[in-house]
Amino acid sequence: MTQHPGKPAGLADPHDLDLFEFARSGRQAAGLVRVSQLPRMLNEVPAEAPERESAFTWQAEGTTQPELQDDGTEGPQPYLRLAIHGSAWLECQRCLAPYSQAFNVDAIYRIVNTEAEAEEFPLDEDEVDVIVGSAHFDLVDLIEEELLLNLPLVPKHEVCPEVHESLVSGAAGEEGDEAAEDEAEEGGEPARPNPFAALEALKKGGSGGEKH
Template identity: 40%
Template sequence: MKPRAFVPEKLDLAAFIHDGAGLEGEWPAASLARLADSAAPEAPADGWPAVRWSLQGETRQPKGGKAQAWLQVAAHAQVALTCQRCLKPVHEAVEVDRWIRFVDTEAEAAALDADSDDDVLAMPRHLDARELVEDELLLALPLVPRHEACPEPLVQSADEAVVEDEEAAPHPFAALAALKRGGGA
C-alpha cells in the first residue's frame, strides 16, 4: 500500500495523526508575512536564513481511555528584531518544540485546556501548517528584544539633551533671588 502524500498548506490532520506521519522542510522567512513584519528595518526578513520546521503526528492510548491525537510542532528561525535599548538590529535564534493535543469539538478543547497544562485545540478538517508554524514562532519571539551589551553607545535624543542642558545651566532668576536674599529689599 502506497503511503499518503501530505501537503503542509492543506494538511488532513486526522489522517496525518492516524498514520503517525511526519513532514519537514524549509520556508523562506520572508514568506511568513507576520513574522517578517517583526523585522528590524535595517535587517529585513528576505536576508534571514530559511525557517526550518517539522511536524510529527502521534496517537496516544492512555490506559482505560479513548485514543488521543497529538501533533508535535518544531521550528527554528534566525530573526533580526529592533533592540529596545539602542534601536539597532539584534539577531535572535527562535526555537519552538511543542506538542498539541487535538480533540473533536471546541467545547471539549476549552474544557480540557482549562484543566490541563497541555495545549488543546479542536481538530480542524484541514490545517495550514505554515500558519501554525508561524503562530508558534511569533509566540516564541522575545517580548523586549535587546542586546546583552549594545554594540554602540546609546544615542541621546534631543529632548534628553535639552533636559541635561537645563540642569547644568544656572537658572536665569537664581542671581535675582540671591540679590533679593542678600540685599534685604
Template identity: 70%
Template sequence: MIQHSAVPVDPRELDLFEFARSGCQAAGAMRVSQLPRMLNEVPSEAPDRDTLFTWQAEGATQPELQDDGAEGPQPYLRLAVHGAAWLECQRCLAPYEQAFDVDATYRIVSSEEEADAFPLDEDTVEVIVGSRQFDLSALIEEELLLALPLVPKHAVCPVVHESLVSGVSGADAMGDASDGLDGVQNAPEIEPERPNPFAVLEALKTRRPG
C-alpha cells in the same frame, strides 16, 4: 519541501487527524516572507529580512478515556521550529539576530467547545482544533510570534543610541544604567565621564530619612 512523510503532505492543507492516526513525520522549511505577521517584526534596515526557518512535525495517538468511559486513541502533534530572525533592539535601536527554538506538543480536538473544556492544568500540552485542511504554516507562525522576546535587545549593545545619551531624564537615565548602559549624562550625582550605578544607589540611600 517535505522530507520524511508516510503520506503526501501539503503544510497549508494538512489532514491533521489522518497525519496523527498514521503516525506520520514531515519536515520542511519556510522563509520569513511566507509568514506576513512575522515579517512585520523584522526592521527594514535588517541585513537579511528573509531568513529561513526549518520545521519538523510528527503525528501520534495515545489511548485515553473518552466521555463514555471507553478507552480510545487521542491524536497528538509534535512540532519543532528552528531558525533566526532579525529584530530591532529596544535599547540601541539597531537590528540584531534573534534565535528561535520551538518544541511544542498539541492535543488535537475536533471543536472549539472541546478545546474550551480541556483542563487548564496541562501545562506541557497545548490544545488545537484539528481539521482535514489544517494550515500548519499558520501554527508555525503563531509559535514564532509567541516566542518573540518581550523586550527585544542585544545581550551587549555595540553602541548606545544618542537618544539614550542626551534625551532622557535623570530617573530614566538611572534605569538605563541598571540595564548596563554607559554614557547617560543627566543622572544626578554621577561623574560625567564614567557614571557608576553603585555610587548612585549609595547617594540615594544617604538622602533617605532614617
C-alpha cells in the same frame, strides 16, 4: 490518500494537511519556511535588517495516545509534536539596531475536534497545548502562531554593540587633527604674540599705558 499525483507521501502540503490522519498514521513531515512567507512575523522585522529572507526549519510528528473518552471507553487521542528552529531579525529595544533573534520551539499539541472541546480541556497540563484539528489544517499558520508566541517580551541584544562606535572614534580623530594643526601653527608662527604674556606686561605697569 489525497496526495497530489507525483508528490511522494510525507511531502504533504503543509498549508493543507489532514491533521487527524497525520496523527492517526503517526506520520512525520519536515520543511523550511521563510520569514517572507509569514506576514505577521515579517511585521516584526525592521526595515533596516540586513536580510528579510531568513528561514526556519520545522519538523512535525503525529502520534496518538490512549485516553479515556467522554463515553467511558478508551480511545486513541491524536497529538502533534512540532519543532521549529531558526532566527529572525528584530529591532533591539535598547539600541534600536536590528539583531538576529534565535527561535527554538518544541511544542506538543493535543488535537481536538471543536473549539468547544478545546475550551473545556483542563489547563492543568501546561506542557501540552490544545489545537482544533482539521482535515485541511494549515501547519504554516501554526508555525507562525508559535513563533509569535515565542517572540521575546522585550527584543534586545544580549550585549548591545557600542553605540555609534565609528562616530565616536571619528570625532576623536578630528580632534586629534585639530590639536596637531594648533601645534603646527604655534611652531610655524613663533612671532605671534601671546595674549597672556601681553596681559602680564600690562599688569607690571611700565610703559604699558602709553602704547594706546
